[in-house]
Amino acid sequence: DAGITQSPRYKITETGRQVTLMCHQTWSHSYMFWYRQDLGHGLRLIYYSAAADITDKGEVPDGYVVSRSKTENFPLTLESATRSQTSVYFCASNLPGQGDEQFFGPGTRLTVL
Amino acid sequence: RKEVEQDPGPFNVPEGATVAFNCTYSNSASQSFFWYRQDCRKEPKLLMSVYSSGNEDGRFTAQLNRASQYISLLIRDSKLSDSATYLCVVNDNAGNMLTFGGGTRLMVKP
Numbered sequence: 001d002a003g004i005t006q007s008p009r010y011k012i013t014e015t016g017r018q019v020t021l022m023c024h025q026t027w028s029h030s031y032m033f034w035y036r037q038d039l040g041h042g043l044r045l046i047y048y049s050a051a052a053d054i055t056d057k058g059e060v061p062d063g064y065v066v067s068r069s070k071t072e073n074f075p076l077t078l079e080s081a082t083r084s085q086t087s088v089y090f091c092a093s094n095l096p097g098q099g100d101e102q103f104f105g106p107g108t109r110l111t112v113l
Numbered sequence: 114r115k116e117v118e119q120d121p122g123p124f125n126v127p128e129g130a131t132v133a134f135n136c137t138y139s140n141s142a143s144q145s146f147f148w149y150r151q152d153c154r155k156e157p158k159l160l161m162s163v164y165s166s167g168n169e170d171g172r173f174t175a176q177l178n179r180a181s182q183y184i185s186l187l188i189r190d191s192k193l194s195d196s197a198t199y200l201c202v203v204n205d206n207a208g209n210m211l212t213f214g215g216g217t218r219l220m221v222k223p
Contacts, residue, residue: 031209042200042215043157050209058210090156096209100145104156
């Protein structure tokens with residue numbers, strides 16, 4: 001299906017475990033983004049990528065790692081999950097110059113026990 | 114101080130009412146402005162862009178005041194289906210980044 005998808009949609013893990021959240025888009029958008037959304041903070045940018053093999057930190061990158069070996073995929077890894085990383089994670093993509101709109105995936109609800 | 118500030122609400126209004134949301138932003142160099150809509154437990158989706166001259170899309174009207182660094186969204190003839198959280202979003206032109214406000218929750222009652 002065309003669009004932007006995330007997996008898993010729901011994940012429960014334990015403190016200290018490594019977790020990888022997947023994001024896949026079929027539009028060949030150059031830019032991809034990872035946000036987390038928490039009550040009281042709204043959406044905050046974790047990492048973004050301007051193209052394959054180009055990534056950069058956002059507002060709250062600590063504890064997260066990203067990679068982008070292919071344009072269509074942008075996985076987010078929590079190397080050692082902490083309870084403070086319990087959140088809803090959204091992936092987004094866009095193509096600069098086409099209205100600046102970012103298109104969001106359905107989100108992953110992560111709980112760290 | 115947050116870069117994009119909104120009243121979190123909730124705004125509880127009856128069907129058919131007119132409701133207005135406001136948003137202020139701190140970066141005077143910001144170039145692009147948007148309203149996104151987010152339904153409960155769903156992803157944000159673009160509602161409309163906001164232009165300096167103001168723009169309208171059906172029952173929705175967005176206004177931008179650059180001098181006051183203020184953005185507004187007016188919803189006329191509210192419908193039950195308008196119940197959602199409305200996010201004020203600003204692009205400060207620094208590498209295609211968007212900054213999101215915390216959102217204003219709207220609840221339209223029958």
